[in-house]
Amino acid sequence: MYDGLSGWVLFFIFVLMKSTRKEEIVAVASGLFKEKGYSAVSMRDIAQAMNMKAASLYNHISGKQEILSTLIVRVAIEFTNAMETVMAEESSPINKIEKIIEFHIDITVTYAENIAALNNDWMHLEGTDLKRVVKMREDYEENFRSIIKQGINEGRLRPNHPEVILFSILSTLRTLYLWNEKRGKMDVNILKKDMVSVLLKGIV
Amino acid sequence: MYDGLSGWVLFFIFVLMKSTRKEEIVAVASGLFKEKGYSAVSMRDIAQAMNMKAASLYNHISGKQEILSTLIVRVAIEFTNAMETVMAEESSPINKIEKIIEFHIDITVTYAENIAALNNDWMHLEGTDLKRVVKMREDYEENFRSIIKQGINEGRLRPNHPEVILFSILSTLRTLYLWNEKRGKMDVNILKKDMVSVLLKGIV
DNA sequence: GTCTATAGGATGATAGAC
DNA sequence: GTCTATCATCCTATAGAC
Numbered sequence: 001m002y003d004g005l006s007g008w009v010l011f012f013i014f015v016l017m018k019s020t021r022k023e024e025i026v027a028v029a030s031g032l033f034k035e036k037g038y039s040a041v042s043m044r045d046i047a048q049a050m051n052m053k054a055a056s057l058y059n060h061i062s063g064k065q066e067i068l069s070t071l072i073v074r075v076a077i078e079f080t081n082a083m084e085t086v087m088a089e090e091s092s093p094i095n096k097i098e099k100i101i102e103f104h105i106d107i108t109v110t111y112a113e114n115i116a117a118l119n120n121d122w123m124h125l126e127g128t129d130l131k132r133v134v135k136m137r138e139d140y141e142e143n144f145r146s147i148i149k150q151g152i153n154e155g156r157l158r159p160n161h162p163e164v165i166l167f168s169i170l171s172t173l174r175t176l177y178l179w180n181e182k183r184g185k186m187d188v189n190i191l192k193k194d195m196v197s198v199l200l201k202g203i204v
Numbered sequence: 205m206y207d208g209l210s211g212w213v214l215f216f217i218f219v220l221m222k223s224t225r226k227e228e229i230v231a232v233a234s235g236l237f238k239e240k241g242y243s244a245v246s247m248r249d250i251a252q253a254m255n256m257k258a259a260s261l262y263n264h265i266s267g268k269q270e271i272l273s274t275l276i277v278r279v280a281i282e283f284t285n286a287m288e289t290v291m292a293e294e295s296s297p298i299n300k301i302e303k304i305i306e307f308h309i310d311i312t313v314t315y316a317e318n319i320a321a322l323n324n325d326w327m328h329l330e331g332t333d334l335k336r337v338v339k340m341r342e343d344y345e346e347n348f349r350s351i352i353k354q355g356i357n358e359g360r361l362r363p364n365h366p367e368v369i370l371f372s373i374l375s376t377l378r379t380l381y382l383w384n385e386k387r388g389k390m391d392v393n394i395l396k397k398d399m400v401s402v403l404l405k406g407i408v
Numbered sequence: 409g410t411c412t413a414t415a416g417g418a419t420g421a422t423a424g425a426c
Numbered sequence: 427g428t429c430t431a432t433c434a435t436c437c438t439a440t441a442g443a444c
């Protein structure tokens with residue numbers, strides 16, 4: 001009876017270790033990718049940062065590509081889900097844009113390194129991962145665009161070129177990850193309020 | 205007399221060729237860097253795109269690093285000069301911000317690839333080039349920040365956190381280069397007007 | 409699960425013929 | 427100024443001992 005139990009416990013620990021070890025690698029690699037970019041970081045760099053040898057990494061991941069893919073797909077899904085939640089709501093375009101700004105800030109707080117990879121290294125994805133991420137990005141932008149167009153049509157947004165509005169807001173939100181040190185001192189809720197105010201009402 | 209003349213002419217052509225050849229390399233490389241990033245582009249890639257062999261590149265440039273440095277320093281100086289011109293003017297903070305938005309659009313039109321390198325590959329610069337570019341970037345941001353603070357103090361800008369305003373505008377302007385295809389169809393002056401309107405007056 | 413050793417190929421750069 | 431040949435080093439990834 002004890003034997004059976006300890007067998008299961010050991011198996012559970014093994015699975016747990018293996019999975020957290022992979023997560024450790026992904027976490028360490030994401031920091032390096034953010035600093036120097038995917039292509040400039042070698043498996044030796046990642047291994048060194050974990051106090052191990054490059055060959056040992058391959059017991060936990062299939063290769064460098066899997067690290068990038070895990071990193072990017074994870075946060076891309078996060079954004080897709082958040083956008084779908086907003087789209088499903090029955091509220092005004094302005095309210096939806098506020099929600100988008102808020103979830104971008106929330107996701108950036110926990111996924112800064114993933115966002116760096118999504119923004120700067122998506123083109124180094126391969127095969128179906130590349131197609132999937134590009135598709136998610138296109139759908140995301142299309143949803144955002146439709147909200148803006150609706151807002152203009154209803155006369156609740158100023159009639160500027162929709163692409164200019166989309167691009168202005170989105171490029172600010174997408175590069176929020178670069179701003180984490182300065183943000184660190186700022187309360188997230190204050191940041192959200194200021195960001196909504198600046199992006200919606202302008203600065204004048 | 206003819207001999208002397210043709211000697212000078214040949215020398216001039218030689219200097220001209222050498223310099224335009226270097227410019228050609230820088231131009232071709234900048235396109236590749238923009239697509240895949242500095243680290244993912246090899247000297248063989250650059251050579252192939254010019255229908256020559258990698259070794260031949262070294263007759264015109266000292267190495268890969270010189271290409272990056274040329275590319276980045278050039279556009280960094282462009283931004284620094286433009287900002288200094290604006291700072292020297294005696295006009296309101298709002299007027300200065302409008303000018304900044306406008307010269308960002310102008311520079312982006314001619315230097316899209318350089319800006320990509322400045323944004324994404326500056327960390328691969330070495331030695332004094334790295335220090336110089338980082339310094340120019342810090343000074344640039346500090347100038348922008350002082351304009352914003354003055355605008356808030358004078359009560360002409362809404363009293364949002366200055367860093368939020370700085371970051372929102374700057375991140376939009378810095379990623380304009382990503383937007384060149386869509387912009388291509390739009391008149392530059394209309395883009396400037398829309399951009400100024402969206403960034404200053406907001407969208408609501 | 410980590411190590412050493414190494415395969416197999418790419419990389420930045422140089423030497424020297426033409 | 428471009429080429430071929432090559433160097434020395436780095437890269438991702440695998441094989442196999444422990």
